[in-house]
Amino acid sequence: MSRMIQLENLHKGYQVDGHIVPALQGIDLSIEKGEIFGVIGHSGAGKSTLIRCINLLERPTSGRVVVDGTDLMNLDDRQLQEQRRQIGMIFQHFNLLSSATVAENVAFPLKLAKRPKAEIEQKVTELLTLVGLEAHRNKYPAQLSGGQKQRVGIARALASDPKVLLCDEATSALDPQTTNSILALLRDINRKLGLTIVLITHEMHVIRAVCDRVAVIDGGKIVEMGNVVDVFLKPQHPTTQEFVEQVADSVELKEIVSHEKADKDRTMIRITFLGSQTYQPVLFQTMLETGTPFNILQGTISRMKDTPYGQLIVELEADQEQVNKTIGSLRQRGLEVEVI
Ligand SMILES: Nc1ncnc2c1ncn2[C@@H]1O[C@H](COP(=O)(O)OP(=O)(O)OP(=O)(O)O)[C@@H](O)[C@H]1O
Ligand SMILES: [Mg+2]
Known part of the structure; x- marks a missing residue:
């Protein structure tokens, strides 16, 4: 893979009442061509500022913004305008034009670019088909659902054949089901067009559903970054752990733990299965082999983008030596085991 976006030591401060309030404090980030990269953070963490720096809607106070080899900070207005066409948002x-129809909204960037009429017509039809809105082309935004409005937004963003699509909380105003359909559309576009997608969100399930990699932003700094699978299963920073808990059955788990902890001859472990392991009877085989009695307290199977994974909370009824042997054997089979 080669690099599509490179942010180097990005700083951004906002002038508020004569003071500079720092919003980004030394962001280093590189995003590969064709990947879906997520940035997650709480309100005020700097997510919007960060994503708006990628097309210089917000000009960083210092640092470098390089998109597909072009250093955007060095461009004059006309060149920047040209580059921005490569970056949809x-x-x-x-942000639709309420007095324009669906088709006119999608045509807007093409009209601005003074494309010939026939070409615009064809492109608009193509895009409306891609996002599933052909039947609604003559409606006005007020006549559409939230999900349909976002589909118009996506079609419009794709009109100038961008290399990059920036999504600023694109599903935050939508209900869960509509959110899923928009996320599926983004994945579809990513695959079909090879488009690089950067999305920011405060919801971990959005990251889990579509992203390849994720960065966690807190107080204008990136506190953790990596493959979604890794960050998800082994969150290091407290902020990341909080986000991961959003999608875990952690409340139930805490209850189980406090219930069971009293008993000294029992050890609780969390076993994580990843990929094809998820569907194999590894646990059962190990327990047979080691002869350790066990109880399954909780189990989940889920999916991160294309990777299935499962977690089991298991209670072992055995002495320490036997427990260690069992854990060792599970780890040898490539499973992630954690004593709770
Ligand atoms: N135009 C502005 N003028 C002054 N301060 C700003 C401006 N825009 C953002 N900020 C401040 O910069 C910080 C980061 O804001 P930003 O909008 O990037 O956060 P965010 O992570 O997108 O939050 P949210 O999830 O609420 O959208 C905040 O402290 C915010 O108050
Ligand atoms: Mg924001």
Whole structure:
């Protein structure tokens, strides 16, 4: 893979009442061509500022922004305008023209670029088909659902054949089911067009559903970054752990732990299965082999983008030596085991 976006030591401060309030404090990030990269953080962490720096809607106070080999900070207005056409963007509140139809909204960037009429017509039809809105082309935004509005936003963002799509909380105003359909559309576009997608969100399930890699931003700094699978299964930073808990059955788990902890001859472990392991009877085989009695307290199977994974909370009824042997054997089979 080669690099699509490179942010180097990015700083951004906002002038508020004569003071500079720092919003980004030394962001280093590189995003590969064709990947879906997520940035997650709490409100005020600097997510929007960060994503708006990628097309210089927000000009960083210092640092470098390189998109597909072009250093955007060095461009004059006309060149920057040209580069921005390569970078589509969608927004939480869609930002559609309310007095224009669906088709006119999608045509807008093409009209601005003074494309010939026939070409615009063809492109708009193509895009509306891609996002599943052909039947709604003459409606106005007010006549559409939230999900449909976002589909218009996506079609419009794709009109100038961008290399990059920036998504600023693109699903935050949508219900869960609609969110899933928009995320599926983004994945579809990523695959079909090879488009690089950067999305920011405060919801871990969005990251889990579509992203290849994720960065966690806190107080204007990236506190953790990596493959979604790794960050998800082994979150290091407290902020990451909080986000991961959003999608775990952690409340139930805490309850189980406090219930069971009193008993000294029992050890609780969490076993994580990844990929094809998820569907194999590894646990059962190990327990047979070591002769350790066990109880399954909780189990989940889920999916990160294309990777299935499962977690089991298991209670071992055995002495320490036997427990160690069992854990060793599970780890030897390539499973992630953690004593709770
Ligand atoms: N135009 C502005 N002027 C002054 N301060 C700003 C401006 N825009 C953002 N900030 C401040 O910069 C920090 C980061 O804001 P930003 O909008 O990037 O956060 P965010 O992570 O997108 O939050 P949210 O999840 O609420 O959208 C915040 O402290 C915010 O108050
Ligand atoms: Mg924001």
